[in-house]
Amino acid sequence: MEPSAATPPMAMPGCKDSCGGVTIPYPFGFGEEHCYHEKAFEINCKVSANNTAKPFLTPFNLEVLRISLESQNVTVNVPVVPICRGSPWTSPNLTGSPFRFSDYNIFTVRGCGNALLTNQSGEIVGGCATTCDSSITTRGCYGINCCETHIPSGLAIYNITTTDTTTEKCTPSFLWYQDNYPIPAGNFSNIRSTPVLLDWMITSLHNLPPARSYPDQRCSAQSFVDGMRTYSCQCPYYNEGNPYISNGCQVVPACAGCIRSCAENSSTYTDIGKGIDLINITATRKKNR
Template sequence: MSTVQWLLQISLLLWLSKGLAATQAKPGCQERCGDVDIPYPFGIGSAGCYFDEWFEVTCNNSTDPPKPFLKGVNLEVLNVSLDGTIRVNNPVLLSQNCSGKPSNDTQWWEGGPFSFSNTYTRFTAVGCSALVYIMQDDTVIGGCMTFCKKDATAAKKASCYGLECCQTQVPPGLLSFTANLGTFSDGSADEQEQCKFAFMVDQEWFISNVPDPHTVKDMEYVPAVLDWRIYNATCAASTSNLNTSTSFCGENTLCSTDTQTSSLICSCFPVYEGNPYLPQGCQGTQSIEEC
């Protein structure tokens, strides 16, 4: 490779990296709140900066650093990924007989295009004789139970398998449901009256940062991961070649639809990077030699 070709290649890669960094938010819209990038279809500011009201993000500048909040569900945003996930701070609301915490055994979720991730999030219960379950349309669709053994203590830094702690996955694509915390009779009235609580949590964070599940009782929030898609939309492309102006997604993208839910998600073609939801958001990453 000659010196001229090498310089051209470096210049092209620098230009591409600069372009990729500048195309996450819509032009003229705020790209970050504090330490968090806010890519389109999410956005801060006027209605033109986000896809619809569910994707509106507000920036609380009274904190240091400022904190972004997903306005539709009033949850702090920790990270947004264009692969269809968003990490949020989710309150630990469900509890019974816990000192310093109000008793609350039901939590309703209706999150528009957001559902708790079946891949990353776990519905978790801690305590003795705890019964947690998820209901939709008066039907139980998931849950787990904890038990305690006299003179036995659950191992620390262990996953929840039932002894003082249990976990269950959330059914995929669940846009609305009721989470419940109850108790069951195992012959010990004392265990039924002990503190028990439940929460949705990012399983990776939970394993890496919580050596003792009982410590979550003193936390106000824990990270959880939500899945998101664009609902009530179609790719609107007349052929399988979606690299056209008729596609909902931008150029050099793949538009994937779910006909059952009338939803879609966009992704860049291989060797392209960037934001597939913007018209020219996906840019090539191949070098001159590779091309």
């Protein structure tokens, strides 16, 4: 008999693990206080008049599109407002929180003019310039009708300022996480929000599984960010699930019932393991007696 493969838990016991079709894994959560790691990870599952639910990151009231445990990031919708000459726009302020704007986001400018991205100290950390040419109809972002650039890692807040705008007083300028959400072609005047990737970090081991001895260590200390010690949790090799809750990691189905380990020849199972490194797992199942 083959062992059954149960779905690993994503939320704390007694807590819901989804809102509006979006999986909400611990350390995020909503409902009782024990459902989330700390207040910064609280989710507000808003239900509209037509009974449609959407998750929002409570401290910043930003809609949540996706949460990744493995990559430790969350994709949110950030409102887009007209950025006009002489009227800088300031992003949501993540200072003091366990979130930072990811350097996977692209700073994008559409239309005519220049735009600068500055940090909390007023230092320029990004920017680009565009010229307009209505005869150019091909897609792409290379300085004509559009430009884009990467941003540095670790930004907690940023300002966007448009300068030297020629034919237009207002220039659409915003961050956009393009890897999973390609920028559409056409008029940007109707865009109300853009998907933005936030990195998140754990700064306290409170309510997390205890660290274990190598090679099954669950949570370990990482680098310092703004003076805060950060931690990361991972399921042991050959396991999957949520490493941030007790009993959240379960043996992958191909390794269930293995003799000693998944290192003996039989069938090969490909798993992501830790990070993005692909590993091959060979599993030998116990024979029925």
